[in-house]
Amino acid sequence: MRSLHRPIALLADIRFWVLVLVLVRLIGITNPPLETAHHWRQTTVAMVARNYHEHGIDLMYPRVDMAGERSGITGMEVPLLSAAIAVISGPFGYAHWYGRIIALLLCSAGLLAYHSLVRKYFSDETAFYSTLVLGVSLWFSYGRKIMPDVPSTSLVLIGLAFAAKALQGGRIRLLGPAAAFCMALGTAMKLPSGYLMVLLPAMVLFSPATKRDRWILMGLVCLFQLPVLWWYFSWAPHLDELGGYTHFFMGNGIGKGLQELLHAPIRVLDNFYFDALRFSGAALAVAGLVMAFARRERVLLMIVMLVSLSFFFVMLKAGAAFWKHAYYVVPFIPLLALLAGSALVRVSNWRWRVALLVLVATEGLANQWQDLRISPTQAPLLNLEAALDQLGDRGDLIIVNSGSIPTPLYFAHRKGWTCYRDDLARVGYIDSLTSLGAVWLVQVRKGYETNVPIMAPAAVITEDYAIFRVRP
Structure with a gap:
């Protein structure tokens, strides 16, 4: 019993x-x-x-x-x-x-x-x-x-x-x-x-x-x-x-x-x-x-x-x-x-x-x-650090189109700025950040701000994100 x-x-x-x-x-x-x-x-x-x-x-x-x-x-x-x-x-x-x-x-x-x-x-x-x-x-x-x-x-x-x-x-x-x-x-x-x-x-x-x-x-x-x-x-x-x-x-x-x-x-x-x-x-x-x-x-x-x-x-x-x-x-x-x-x-x-x-x-x-699982929309961010490592140093400052959300910045393992779509579309905004040391711009394609045309050479373009060099 x-x-x-x-x-x-x-x-x-x-x-x-x-x-x-x-x-x-x-x-x-x-x-x-x-x-x-x-x-x-x-x-x-x-x-x-x-x-x-x-x-x-x-x-x-x-x-x-x-x-x-x-x-x-x-x-x-x-x-x-x-x-x-x-x-x-x-x-x-x-x-x-x-x-x-x-x-x-x-x-x-x-x-x-x-x-x-x-x-x-x-x-x-x-x-x-x-x-x-x-x-x-x-x-x-x-x-x-x-x-x-x-x-x-x-x-x-x-x-x-x-x-x-x-x-x-x-x-x-x-x-x-x-x-x-x-x-x-x-x-x-x-x-x-x-x-x-x-x-x-x-x-x-x-x-x-x-x-x-x-x-x-x-x-x-x-x-x-x-x-x-x-x-x-x-x-x-x-x-x-x-x-x-x-x-x-x-x-x-x-x-x-x-x-x-x-x-x-x-x-x-x-x-x-x-x-x-x-x-x-x-x-x-x-x-x-x-x-x-x-x-x-x-x-x-x-x-x-x-x-x-x-x-x-x-x-x-x-x-x-x-x-x-x-x-x-x-x-x-x-x-x-x-x-x-x-x-x-x-x-x-x-x-x-x-x-x-x-x-x-x-x-x-x-x-x-x-x-208990990773969001499929966010998963591509795991590749961001390696992609940027191939382009430059960890000390390079970056801009990310993630609004006020720092998640892409963290997985890029870089310091920099987060911004909104309207910021990127504003004349002189990117130049103002390059003058402060910004080297790369990352536009994440899914889950964040919609992309805008960037007048800068693209270093990486994938279906998940694009990386542009914004500093000459």
């Missing part, structure tokens, strides 16, 4: 499912960041890592490749992910997929921390279902991208889990600094992820910890956040001024952000009901919210209120950027997953419960499966 119970026990263990999600996402883990969704965001992280690897790791001075003739120094999030990639690249040689592994490991640890938190304040079943829903949400694909969004949110969740244990077990001296450190790392990697820390005061207030331990924990968290605030509001603007190039988006004013959100309400909602959990998952989250009101579940409703109000401020600061980029909703998905999990627990028939969970997982994974 014991042997019959073992498979059932294994299927009920969240660690088994987290491992399954890890193994599935190892498919194509060494792929370059050329999947359809947000390759540009990944290559920005990767180019900073490569510059660290090639020129030395100086965390305080991250450099990008699309600043033209300038140094490339610019303000951004604390480039911890880029630095970690560079550290691993030291003994093993540079490879962008190290970033995927780091993100995947942190995502998995974040799922386990999330499960621990939900189990503490709700139930084992709610924790199990909520974590599974979170695992097959947008976190599935973004949890292996070379981006700080899921890793940063995971670190904040890990910090909150440490805080919960510290408040419960009286181990404030050991777990308090660990909690504060993890939350600081999370906000350093991506400041909006810190909005989840709005839950910490409530956790402290309703904990059995002594008054002294509560003050120690809150003091540690505030202390560890000071360097993060200094970076974002003092050092990052200084880097923009130092490098003469602005890359990082620090948000809009509240009024402008509200106007931009109201301008595209359907796109805003799309981030929640499609990108985050897809339709079935979003429907379960709504059902969970309705049930919470109907049953007057005060703890859950308090969490919904605190997290939603805090996240609404993030949305206001982001403005149009929120509905343009799916990754902005990543830190909010844990709440949606909690609501969906609480709804599943209320389904009395276990067969229906499993069927609903399978539906959510199937829809979620099916809509993200393409992220």
Whole structure:
């Protein structure tokens, strides 16, 4: 009989499912960041890592490749992910997929921390279902991208889990600094992820910890956040001024952000009901919210209120950027997953419960499966570096018709400028860049700006791109 119970026990263990999600996402883990969704965001992280690897790791001075003739120094999030990639690249040689592994490991640890938190304040079943829903949400694909969004949110969740244990077990001296450190790392990697820390005061207030331990924990968290605030509001603007190039988006004013959100309400909602959990998952989250009101579940409703109000401020600061980029909703998905999990627990028939969970997982994974492979449209960029190597030196500056997207520039392994079609068509634009050192112009034919006639000798012409020498 014991042997019959073992498979059932294994299927009920969240660690088994987290491992399954890890193994599935190892498919194509060494792929370059050329999947359809947000390759540009990944290559920005990767180019900073490569510059660290090639020129030395100086965390305080991250450099990008699309600043033209300038140094490339610019303000951004604390480039911890880029630095970690560079550290691993030291003994093993540079490879962008190290970033995927780091993100995947942190995502998995974040799922386990999330499960621990939900189990503490709700139930084992709610924790199990909520974590599974979170695992097959947008976190599935973004949890292996070379981006700080899921890793940063995971670190904040890990910090909150440490805080919960510290408040419960009286181990404030050991777990308090660990909690504060993890939350600081999370906000350093991506400041909006810190909005989840709005839950910490409530956790402290309703904990059995002594008054002294509560003050120690809150003091540690505030202390560890000071360097993060200094970076974002003092050092990052200084880097923009130092490098003469602005890359990082620090948000809009509240009024402008509200106007931009109201301008595209359907796109805003799309981030929640499609990108985050897809339709079935979003429907379960709504059902969970309705049930919470109907049953007057005060703890859950308090969490919904605190997290939603805090996240609404993030949305206001982001403005149009929120509905343009799916990754902005990543830190909010844990709440949606909690609501969906609480709804599943209320389904009395276990067969229906499993069927609903399978539906959510199937829809979620099916809509993200393409992220495990390279986009055919982007694949030709892998040949760009070799083509340019045959024409000139790595130090040659190039112009690429990729709009504001740096992906072709990264795979060319060159520094230079990205531009729009209208820029290239404007009289004198190319000459203005050649005067700054531009040597080559690359016109990518698929997936970016439409091509324009170029009055310069073509060095390479393929069905995927053309390379022109624009400097005599």
